[in-house]
Amino acid sequence: MSPASSGHRIMRLVTTVILLLLPTLAASAAKGPAGRKIVVQDMLERKVSVPANPQRIIALAGALRMVVYLNAFDRVVGVEGIEKETPAPSGRPYGMAISQKAAALPDVGEGGLKPVNIEKIITLRPDVIFAAGFDRFQADDMTRKTGVPVVALSYGGTGILSDDRALRSLTLLGRVLGEEKRARDITTYITGIRADLSRRTRGIATGSPKVYAGCIAYKGIHGITSTDADFFPLDVLGASNVAKDLRKGGHLFIDREQILVWDPDVILIDVAGMALLRNDYAAHPFFFRKLKAVREGRVFQVMPYNNYYTNIETALADAYAAGVYLYPQRFTGIDPDRKAAEIIRFFTGVAAFDSMKREFGGFRRLEFSGRGICVR
Structure with missing residues (x-):
């Protein structure tokens, strides 16, 4: 048998083993840390059961920004390629806060509209996945393929900021991560800015x-x-x-x-x-x-x-x-x-x-x- 043929057989064997192990890995990832679970309603109005205070998380489709806001990036185990740009784009301030650490993390896909690397996510064993740009089908499909609960967040829509939905998302994220105080601090800060702007512009429409x-x-x-x-x-x-x-x-x-x-x-x-x-x-x-x-x-x-x-x-x-x-x-x-x-x-x-x-x-x-x- 030629060395080339032997190499092909080994590669096929490795691929087969990986495929056989995927369901087991997915089930393992779904278990999360030991302890209680909580049920939350995400921004797609889905009831999602998640581990309380998860320590291994992945944030997709724009959700990483909110994780950074809550000072929880140290729990992230993998990021999209778009989040690993070095130096981080000036148009993404949160990226400048995490650029060096993000660059060292495993890549779970390119980001944007590109496919997510399901196999990589499974091997990283996250306790929960957060996503800001997912619809209901995408969120359910991600859980089905990985065995990991997906919590949908929202900024309001693509290119549209609804601070009401953003505030609700930050509150939701704070509850799941056990970072309620930081979430309250941010929502109070945003509410204060809204009140100041309203006061300054009152009566000049x-x-x-x-x-x-x-x-x-x-x-x-x-x-x-x-x-x-x-x-x-x-x-x-x-x-x-x-x-x-x-x-x-x-x-x-x-x-x-x-x-x-x-x-x-x-x-x-x-x-x-x-x-x-x-x-x-x-x-x-x-x-x-x-x-x-x-x-x-x-x-x-x-x-x-x-x-x-x-x-x-x-x-x-x-x-x-x-x-x-x-x-x-x-x-x-x-x-x-x-x-x-x-x-x-x-x-x-x-x-x-x-x-x-x-x-x-x-x-x-x-x-x-x-x-x-x-x-x-």
């Missing part, structure tokens, strides 16, 4: 400037025609988002002519799409010069809060910046960069905004001139 949010990131970066009818920083301020005129919720791609029709007083630019905006301005300068916001110098950049689901802390920081841009008299004493640094550190435990500011330039006004777009 009438006559509020018309605002367009452009270059909104959604499953990637986009140019000026990418917008969001439910743009959180504007919604939380009660500001006038012209995209709501279309009576369609969520992310939208629109015709540039519609922007001319609206002719907004203020334009907010998701800085993730800045390169595309610069190219668009170079190719179509007359389009931009027709816009009142461009002519009057009322175009401002905000930080990207959609980056592998939603960075809650960045969205809150953007809300304060938008308040300063739109209602400066109501937001006296607020420096958007300092406020962002404070909020992001509270959520992640690290000075992640420093990196964001170096890459994106912080919260600034954009000036459109014959030389291009300048950050002021």
Whole structure:
């Protein structure tokens, strides 16, 4: 028998053994740590039985961010490849808090829309799996294949932040992980920000400037025609988002002519799409010069809060910046960069905004001139 044939036979034997062992490994993974179990209702309204205070966890489809918020990353036994980028993208502050540790963990799949490595998850023996981007079928199917309970979390939807659903998810996660105090601290912090923003903007809806949010990131970066009818920083301020005129919720791609029709007083630019905006301005300068916001110098950049689901802390920081841009008299004493640094550190435990500011330039006004777009 040739060495090559012998090698093929050994590989086939190893594969057969692994396949035979998978059900046993799955059953073992399902048992989790010794002790009591609790039953929770997840964000898909499924009743899920999970070990109390699990010590071995995996977080998929955007759920790792919430685990980091709760200071529970030390329990993670495997991560998606997208979470192992080094250095971590500035648009994902939580990633900067865990980049070195995450890079050393086993890979359980690429992340995003790519398939999960079921066999690897089974061998890592997690007590529970958390997932923010799963539907009911995906969650049930993951449990069926791995034997591990799956708890679904939610930010509100792809590219859409619902702080109510986010707060409920953090409370749920805190209960499962036994991190109720940290979860309460975060929900109290978010509630306090909401109350402060509401107080500052009370009674100014009438006559509020018309605002367009452009270059909104959604499953990637986009140019000026990418917008969001439910743009959180504007919604939380009660500001006038012209995209709501279309009576369609969520992310939208629109015709540039519609922007001319609206002719907004203020334009907010998701800085993730800045390169595309610069190219668009170079190719179509007359389009931009027709816009009142461009002519009057009322175009401002905000930080990207959609980056592998939603960075809650960045969205809150953007809300304060938008308040300063739109209602400066109501937001006296607020420096958007300092406020962002404070909020992001509270959520992640690290000075992640420093990196964001170096890459994106912080919260600034954009000036459109014959030389291009300048950050002021």
